[in-house]
Amino acid sequence: xxxxxxxxxxxxxxxxxxxxxxxxxxxxxxxxxxxxxxxxxxxxxxxxxxxxxxxxxxxxxxxxxxxxxxxxxxxxxxxxxxxxxxxxxxxxxxxxxxxxxxxxxxxxxxxxxxxxxxxxxxxxxxxxxxxxxxxxxxxxxxxxxxxxxxxxxxxxxxxxxxxxxxxxxxxxxxxxxxxxxxxxxxxxxxxxxxxxxxxxxxxxxxxxxxxxxxxxxxxxxxxxxxxxxxxxxxxxxxxxxxxxxxxxxxxxxxxxxxxxxxxxxxxxxxxxxxxxxxxxxxxxxxxxxxxxxxxxxxxxxxxxxxxxxxxxxxxxxxxxxxxxxxxxxxxxxxxxxxxxxxxxxxxxxxxxxxxxxxxxxxxxxxxxxxxxxxxxxxxxxxxxxxxxxxxxx
Amino acid sequence: xxxxxxxxxxxxxxxxxxxxxxxxxxxxxxxxxxxxxxxxxxxxxxxxxxxxxxxxxxxxxxxxxxxxxxxxxxxxxxxxxxxxxxxxxxxxxxxxxxxxxxxxxxxxxxxxxxxxxxxxxxxxxxxxxxxxxxxxxxxxxxxxxxxxxxxxxxxxxxxxxxxxxxxxxxxxxxxxxxxxxxxxxxxxxxxxxxxxxxxxxxxxxxxxxxxxxxxxxxxxxxxxxxxxxxxxxxxxxxxxxxxxxxxxxxxxxxxxxxxxxxxxxxxxxxxxxxxxxxxxxxxxxxxxxxxxxxxxxxxxxxxxxxxxxxxxxxxxxxxxxxxxxxxxxxxxxxxxxxxxxxxxxxxxxxxxxxxxxxxxxxxxxxxxxxxxxxxxxxxxxxxxxxxxxxxxx
Numbered sequence: 162x163x164x165x166x167x168x169x170x171x172x173x174x175x176x177x178x179x180x181x182x183x184x185x186x187x188x189x190x191x192x193x194x195x196x197x198x199x200x201x202x203x204x205x206x207x208x209x210x211x212x213x214x215x216x217x218x219x220x221x222x223x224x225x226x227x228x229x230x231x232x233x234x235x236x237x238x239x240x241x242x243x244x245x246x247x248x249x250x251x252x253x254x255x256x257x258x259x260x261x262x263x264x265x266x267x268x269x270x271x272x273x274x275x276x277x278x279x280x281x282x283x284x285x286x287x288x289x290x291x292x293x294x295x296x297x298x299x300x301x302x303x304x305x306x307x308x309x310x311x312x313x314x315x316x317x318x319x320x321x322x323x324x325x326x327x328x329x330x331x332x333x334x335x336x337x338x339x340x341x342x343x344x345x346x347x348x349x350x351x352x353x354x355x356x357x358x359x360x361x362x363x364x365x366x367x368x369x370x371x372x373x374x375x376x377x378x379x380x381x382x383x384x385x386x387x388x389x390x391x392x393x394x395x396x397x398x399x400x401x402x403x404x405x406x407x408x409x410x411x412x413x414x415x416x417x418x419x420x421x422x423x424x425x426x427x428x429x430x431x432x433x434x435x436x437x438x439x440x441x442x443x444x445x446x447x448x449x450x451x452x453x454x455x456x457x458x459x460x461x462x463x464x465x466x467x468x469x470x471x472x473x474x475x476x477x478x479x480x481x482x483x484x485x486x487x488x489x490x491x492x493x494x495x496x497x498x499x500x501x502x503x504x505x506x507x508x509x510x511x512x513x514x515x516x517x518x519x520x521x522x523x524x525x526x527x528x529x530x531x532x533x534x535x536x537x538x539x540x541x542x543x544x545x546x547x548x549x550x551x552x553x554x
Numbered sequence: 555x556x557x558x559x560x561x562x563x564x565x566x567x568x569x570x571x572x573x574x575x576x577x578x579x580x581x582x583x584x585x586x587x588x589x590x591x592x593x594x595x596x597x598x599x600x601x602x603x604x605x606x607x608x609x610x611x612x613x614x615x616x617x618x619x620x621x622x623x624x625x626x627x628x629x630x631x632x633x634x635x636x637x638x639x640x641x642x643x644x645x646x647x648x649x650x651x652x653x654x655x656x657x658x659x660x661x662x663x664x665x666x667x668x669x670x671x672x673x674x675x676x677x678x679x680x681x682x683x684x685x686x687x688x689x690x691x692x693x694x695x696x697x698x699x700x701x702x703x704x705x706x707x708x709x710x711x712x713x714x715x716x717x718x719x720x721x722x723x724x725x726x727x728x729x730x731x732x733x734x735x736x737x738x739x740x741x742x743x744x745x746x747x748x749x750x751x752x753x754x755x756x757x758x759x760x761x762x763x764x765x766x767x768x769x770x771x772x773x774x775x776x777x778x779x780x781x782x783x784x785x786x787x788x789x790x791x792x793x794x795x796x797x798x799x800x801x802x803x804x805x806x807x808x809x810x811x812x813x814x815x816x817x818x819x820x821x822x823x824x825x826x827x828x829x830x831x832x833x834x835x836x837x838x839x840x841x842x843x844x845x846x847x848x849x850x851x852x853x854x855x856x857x858x859x860x861x862x863x864x865x866x867x868x869x870x871x872x873x874x875x876x877x878x879x880x881x882x883x884x885x886x887x888x889x890x891x892x893x894x895x896x897x898x899x900x901x902x903x904x905x906x907x908x909x910x911x912x913x914x915x916x917x918x919x920x921x922x923x924x925x926x927x928x929x930x931x932x933x934x935x936x937x938x939x940x941x942x943x944x945x946x947x
Contacts, residue, residue: 391922
């Protein structure tokens with residue numbers, strides 16, 4: 162395999178000892194002649210057990226992935242599987258240094274058919290689709306309303322994205338150049354995962370902070386290729402469909418337009434991007450980042466839009482971090498259009514939110530949120546926006 | 555005010571120093587002649603700021619309750635506001651002992667119109683309802699699809715339910731007699747809250763464990779009277795509506811029937827109740843408890859059903875606790891029919907779930923769950939059911 166240049170970065174593919182794929186994405190100025198070190202760990206073949214089961218009450222798919230119970234959990238710093246390999250410690254990355262690297266998760270929630278353990282990933286009991294069920298749920302199979310228990314193998318893809326080889330860094334401390342490389346990695350992998358026949362939606366995200374359940378502290382994100390359109394995306398697209406029929410306009414564009422006209426909740430903006438606290442924010446610190454033009458996904462962004470994204474993403478993240486004199490556990494979630502359906506209704510955007518509600522205090526999802534889906538936010542969105550505007554990034 | 559007997563319990567109403575209501579629910583054998591102690595704390599009048607805002611993308615209401623930031627947070631044991639009052643410590647309960655007590659939350663997510671701070675609880679910008687919006691969202695107002703920002707005062711009711719005066723007890727350590735008293739309190743307060751004109755759904759629940767964000771460790775639950783039908787309930791009722799139209803049958807009854815026929819995921823049962831792990835469980839330990847006959851809510855249960863509920867609730871909770879040799883943070887959520895709509899579609903049931911996935915390990919809602927609504931469960935539901943069946947309660 163050999164390196165290729167896409168956009169601003171060099172991409173070099175590799176294969177790990179157990180057959181998983183890995184891709185180096187190098188900054189423009191990085192020499193890429195040391196990307197051929199062979200992973201020599203004695204790993205058993207990658208094998209996952211995953212099924213997706215249909216919850217008839219909520220009309221949603223749930224993934225059951227039993228093998229993940231044994232995944233690596235808060236290892237000591239000198240055994241970090243995301244640091245570069247060195248003498249005496251062979252990590253997941255068979256290189257002495259790297260810029261950005263993407264590889265298949267060893268403990269995936271979804272996996273390719275060849276990696277799925279057939280015993281624990283039974284075939285589903287499909288039904289002929291006479292009810293529009295597949296279309297409504299975004300599940301690309303010939304299935305209908307099930308009599309009782311509907312399941313399918315959890316085919317899909319889960320990848321890890323390391324943002325830097327520096328174990329103690331954070332996304333917010335990356336250079337704009339590096340963020341740009343991360344963006345190119347998201348773009349390339351979004352395209353690659355969308356090309357997998359079973360994948361219906363690609364989700365690039367970062368979970369940050371032990372308080373949010375992150376089991377590895379090395380700065381990294383993840384990319385999921387789901388075998389269904391996710392519940393929240395399906396729900397938003399339903400709203401957008403209703404809105405389009407009623408007004409002839411795109412709902413997301415109208416939301417952005419209303420926020421721009423109001424101005425009260427705007428946090429930051431540049432020529433191509435707008436960051437605002439949503440009017441009905443669910444989280445104490447929550448920022449939505451929209452491109453000013455409707456595009457379905459990250460690959461659709463122009464060169465200039467990607468350049469400006471790197472700048473405003475860092476600006477917003479640093480503002481969020483500075484509101485409280487405390488760590489910022491957060492989730493950064495890229496909402497992209499489904500791969501096959503409703504691409505005209507969708508509108509690429511980033512939802513960034515933190516469970517930090519005050520120094521030393523976290524927002525938890527308890528009964529009202531977790532059981533009823535009814536969020537109670539203790540922070541006025543206009544006040545959150547004001548505080549993020551006032552701190553210097 | 556004077557005590558009344560309802561069912562098996564004595565109920566004595568009282569009023570706290572700031573005007574909030576309180577109700578003593580006493581076990582049948584308890585003497586109730588000391589329920590007239592006056593709350594002499596110098597409390598300012600209860601005042602809450604709460605609005606509900608409409609999220610146009612998800613089509614859901616979100617409560618914004620800014621005043622809750624200052625609520626009591628993990629106080630030392632000797633300042634517990636839920637313990638009985640004693641010399642030198644005046645708690646929320648002006649009695650030297652109690653069995654079960656219910657009172658209005660001092661930091662409510664929703665409050666009565668007289669308690670809402672008008673400055674921070676603006677009137678909404680209503681629209682004539684020409685789109686069925688009110689019906690679809692369960693919001694009982696004359697409003698339509700908003701142009702931009704729709705909000706309403708957060709009128710409703712939030713109550714605290716103390717299960718015992720023993721600070722160090724837990725629901726699972728209560729006697730069946732006491733659980734029966736708690737059930738009568740839920741029934742009585744469900745009826746009372748349903749009678750509030752603005753309340754659309756009554757939710758009885760318990761959050762247990764600091765890991766789940768519980769800010770007071772004294773054994774207690776809560777009751778919310780929401781000014782809207784909660785998102786998850788609306789979603790289930792939509793599924794039930796579709797199912798009824800397609801099959802002529804009740805969806806919840808069919809789910810229970812399928813679980814009984816399969817048997818694989820049954821955890822416990824008695825003549826009137828069945829407890830099972832749902833086929834598409836989202837949580838590592840999750841049990842749904844259904845009455846064997848379709849009823850809309852807790853007040854509809856017969857005397858015998860309430861009696862058997864006390865027994866099986868304790869049985870299931872104790873089984874969940876014994877699966878792992880560690881604390882059991884959990885949420886217990888009563889799904890009741892909305893007050894005004896879809897009462898024929900709904901089916902009372904309890905959803906009990908824990909974030910404990912292994913000793914020392916918790917399940918967190920991270921990017922996939924919190925941002926996309928796509929749950930990944932690391933535990934096979936059949937395995938969880940087997941483990942709960944095998945431990946002795």
